[in-house]
Amino acid sequence: MTQASRRDSPVTRDEVVDTALRLIEDHDVTALTMRRLAAELGVAVTSIYWHVGNRDALLDLLVERLLADMGDVRPAGRTPRARITSLLRQWRQRLWDRPHLIAVAHERGQTAAMFQPLQAALSAELRTVGLLGREAANAIRVLQVHVVSSVVMARAAERGPDTNPTDPSVWATSGGDEDLVAALAEPLDYDEVFTMGVDALLDKLVPAS
Amino acid sequence: MTQASRRDSPVTRDEVVDTALRLIEDHDVTALTMRRLAAELGVAVTSIYWHVGNRDALLDLLVERLLADMGDVRPAGRTPRARITSLLRQWRQRLWDRPHLIAVAHERGQTAAMFQPLQAALSAELRTVGLLGREAANAIRVLQVHVVSSVVMARAAERGPDTNPTDPSVWATSGGDEDLVAALAEPLDYDEVFTMGVDALLDKLVPAS
DNA sequence: ACCTGAACACCGTTCAAGT
DNA sequence: ACCTGAACACCGTTCAAGT
Numbered sequence: 268m269t270q271a272s273r274r275d276s277p278v279t280r281d282e283v284v285d286t287a288l289r290l291i292e293d294h295d296v297t298a299l300t301m302r303r304l305a306a307e308l309g310v311a312v313t314s315i316y317w318h319v320g321n322r323d324a325l326l327d328l329l330v331e332r333l334l335a336d337m338g339d340v341r342p343a344g345r346t347p348r349a350r351i352t353s354l355l356r357q358w359r360q361r362l363w364d365r366p367h368l369i370a371v372a373h374e375r376g377q378t379a380a381m382f383q384p385l386q387a388a389l390s391a392e393l394r395t396v397g398l399l400g401r402e403a404a405n406a407i408r409v410l411q412v413h414v415v416s417s418v419v420m421a422r423a424a425e426r427g428p429d430t431n432p433t434d435p436s437v438w439a440t441s442g443g444d445e446d447l448v449a450a451l452a453e454p455l456d457y458d459e460v461f462t463m464g465v466d467a468l469l470d471k472l473v474p475a476s
Numbered sequence: 477m478t479q480a481s482r483r484d485s486p487v488t489r490d491e492v493v494d495t496a497l498r499l500i501e502d503h504d505v506t507a508l509t510m511r512r513l514a515a516e517l518g519v520a521v522t523s524i525y526w527h528v529g530n531r532d533a534l535l536d537l538l539v540e541r542l543l544a545d546m547g548d549v550r551p552a553g554r555t556p557r558a559r560i561t562s563l564l565r566q567w568r569q570r571l572w573d574r575p576h577l578i579a580v581a582h583e584r585g586q587t588a589a590m591f592q593p594l595q596a597a598l599s600a601e602l603r604t605v606g607l608l609g610r611e612a613a614n615a616i617r618v619l620q621v622h623v624v625s626s627v628v629m630a631r632a633a634e635r636g637p638d639t640n641p642t643d644p645s646v647w648a649t650s651g652g653d654e655d656l657v658a659a660l661a662e663p664l665d666y667d668e669v670f671t672m673g674v675d676a677l678l679d680k681l682v683p684a685s
Numbered sequence: 686a687c688c689t690g691a692a693c694a695c696c697g698t699t700c701a702a703g704t
Numbered sequence: 705a706c707c708t709g710a711a712c713a714c715c716g717t718t719c720a721a722g723t
Binding site: 686687688689690691692693694695696697698699700701702703704 | 705706707708709710711712713714715716717718719720721722723
């Protein structure tokens, strides 16, 4: 836990935020306690309150920093469809990379703000294929929904307790499709599911060129 | 907070679980503290430990009960496609109705177990339209992912702070599609987004009859 | 400007003791 | 079988006091 000893230089606000960020990303939100943070920084608990106000305000600062990071968007590809796909992939990766911090943003009602840059980029692409207004707005939400859930599901699958391999009573209605049961029990390539979904959605949403 | 006074009859394990459930559904997980639970029941904190072990074990009991509830599945409709849609709608409603408890199940890695009944029901329907094995498994996951995220997003939109109406710098690239920006700022009919997504996915996944 | 310890009201949990 | 209070190690936060 890197219990830093008493220090000579003053702590800075940025240093507090950095350390808090590290605690969260290395473990999860519950690892961020004011007392532990203080210990990491080699300072008394109460000193932190001088720099950031309180725990809630500190979390706000972390989310603020996350939102700034999410503002950097760069679609790649020649066709609009390729660029849309690349945007969705990029966002999916981001959600995957920083689960704990994103959970914090979500808890604090900042999910919408977090996705605004993606929405703006998508709207630009959809515009080039003739999708505007309400139609474009709905398309954007459907795609966004798909990205989020693909990550949520993949994460859940990763943490779940082996998806109780075969509970016969539950599967009774499947009519004995053993291949299916086996396929669902497999660790699975969630990337394939994601891509399938994106293709299906784009086929429907984006007018053929 | 219904601070029950000291009681004469013994507490039962079910009573503990019921009260815990109420605390969580009325507020959220953080509202479930052992001390508060004890106060509600009119008993000493330590008494609860006798009945359920500890807080973690209590949460397990709650999740167990949720999973039992989720086992009841009844698709409605004449065509397979209608039944699939009804299944997805039913599941969406369930997720919407019990957000706190479902969050608990998710935290405890029970998401996969929670969805197993849906998966079984979907696989039965897909079978009747000729989708089997790995193909069916992927379809099931795509659909499941869609249901989950549609709820997650709708909930996020509901809680978000008005989706900062218009931040010009972010929207600069949208090329001035004001209808779109307005549509995205609207509270929005997430039901429409959900339906759009389901239709798009089914068009792609389910072979035309 | 920056840090400190003491104090308060909360947690979950264990344990020995009661009936 | 069921409940109790005391005790411990944790929380976040406020405040008066130090330099």
